[in-house]
Amino acid sequence: MIIGVPQEIKNNENRVALTPAGVTEFVKQGHSVYVQQGAGASSGFTDQEYREAGATLLATIEEVYGIAEMIIKVKEPIASEYPLIKENQLLFTYFHFASSQPLTQAMIERKAVCLAYETVEKTDRSLPLLVPMSEVAGRMAVQEGAKYLEKPMGGRGILLGGVAGVKPANVLVLGGGIVGTQSAKMAAGLGANVTIVDISLPRLRYLEDIMPANVDTVMSNEYTIRQLVQQADLIIGGVLIPGAKAPSLITRDMLKLMRPGTVMVDVAIDQGGCFETSHATTHQDPIYVVDDIIHYCVANMPGAVPYTSTLALTNATLPYALQLAGQGWQKACSQNEELRKGLNIVHGKVVYRGVSDAFDLPFTEVSEVLGHVAHV
Template sequence: MIIGVPKEIKNNENRVAVTPAGITEFRKHGHTVYVQTDAGKGSGFTDSQYTEAGAIILSSIEEVYAIAEMIIKVKEPIASEYNLIKENQLLFTYFHFASSEPLTQAMIARKAICLAYETVEKSDRSLPLLIPMSEVAGRMAVQEGAKYLEKPMGGFGILLGGVAGVKPANVLVLGGGIVGTQAAKMAAGLGANVTIADINLQRLRYLEDIMPANVDTVISNEYNIRDLIKSTNLIIGGVLIPGAKAPSLITRDMLKLMKPGTVMVDVAIDQGGCFETSHATTHEDPIYEVDGVVHYCVANMPGAVPYTSTLALTNATLPYALLLADKGWQAACQSNEELKKGLNIVKGNIVFKGVSDAWKLPYTDVNSIF
């Protein structure tokens, strides 16, 4: 198969979808890989490393899209890429369709095969291609939250871990999944008082067992959230409904219950956000304020630590990408239920229910497309 790796062009996105090590593996399987020049530069990989591994370097993104049967990316295509996508071309990347109707409509119109990292799902309901970036984003959420709690950054002016004789900050983590678990570990490690809220009592029992003494757990409901936010300094939103729009757990009217300078980090922003007042921001312009509350809603948080993120992501994606290249998308998805669940839009048809529900568009059963 002919594989294309374009340079990511989303704001401050420095990750790359395939490393030189990945190129070597594709070449061992007999595939041809074209990489756009400087695609790996932000992650610390040079064009010469790619060519030594067996890739062919192309100078423009247009050339990469034009020649490739499968495009492997990190982030969803942006508007300037839409017209480069060919009918029947396979795109393997993060899409998060439920947060963007224009992207959804564009991919329907292009009649491409859109296989989304975030909905590839194992039999145990885990999301193997979302987990590594959720780990990075969960840990980063605490770093960023601690920074924006500083007074010059607009925050309340509290040190997350406090000092002798001064109480630490209170951190509320919404969601006890991968993001929430990593965020709680980081915040607890810095000495904050942490509360994890989740609707799954079994998950809370597990977290209660493994977390240090400065982490508490509570059932997530509106009453408890309204009560907790009155004394919380940092709120991290990490709820996820795979492939669907995230629920709004904190509404606009709740902001008035918070202390001025409270910071909210919405890690669920790729799926529409779990705060009603959230809208996507960039690394270049990461925050805004609503009713005295600082919102950090960067949609590609792991892009700020591209070396770590690229290696973590490609460790997970490469086996699936090789399967797609070796068998073609149809045979690969027919033989692998995990990959089949990654199909979101195929030749103009929405085949993932969460996407059709998000925009009230027609749904086609995925099994009918083979």
């Protein structure tokens, strides 16, 4: 198969979808890999390293899309890329369709095969291609939150861990999944008082067992959240409904309950955000203020630490990408249920329920699409 790796052009997205080591694996299995010049530079990988691994370097993004049967990316295509996408072309990347109707409509119109990292799902319901970036984003959320709590950044002027004789900050973590767990670990490690809320009692029991003494677990509901936000200095939103829009757990009226200079970090912004007042920001312009509350809603947080993020992501995606290249997407998705759940849009048809529900679009069962394709 012909693999294309374009340079990411989303604002301040410094990751790359394939490392030179990944190129080597594709080439060993007989595939051709075309990488856009400079695609790996921000992640610390030179064009020469890609050449030595067996890739062919192309000067423009147009050339990469033009030649590739499978495009491997990190983030969803942006508007300037839409016209480059060909019918039947396989795109393997993060899409987060439920948070963007224009993107969804564009991919329907292009009649590409859109396989989303974030909905590849194991039988235990874990999301293997979302986990590594959730780990990075969860840890980064505390770093960024701590920074914006500083007075020069507009925050309350509070040190997360406090000092002798001064209480530490209160950190509220919404969601006990990967993001929430990593955020709680980091905040607790810095000495903050942490409260993590979730709707799953078994998950809370697990967290209660593994977390240090300065982390409390609380069952999540609107009443409890309203009480907790009043004392929180930093609020981290890490809730996830796979493939669907995130629920708004912090409503606009709750901001009035918070102290001025409180910081909210919405890690769920890729899926629409879990704060009612959230809208996506960039690393170039990461925050905005609503009712004296600082909102940090960068949609590609791991892009700020591209070396770590690229290695973590490709460790997870490479085995799936090799299977797709080796068998073709139809056979791979027919045989591998994890990959099959990653299919979101195929040949203009929405085959993932969360996406169809988000925009009230017609839904087609994956089995129907695979069955049709198998007989073409």
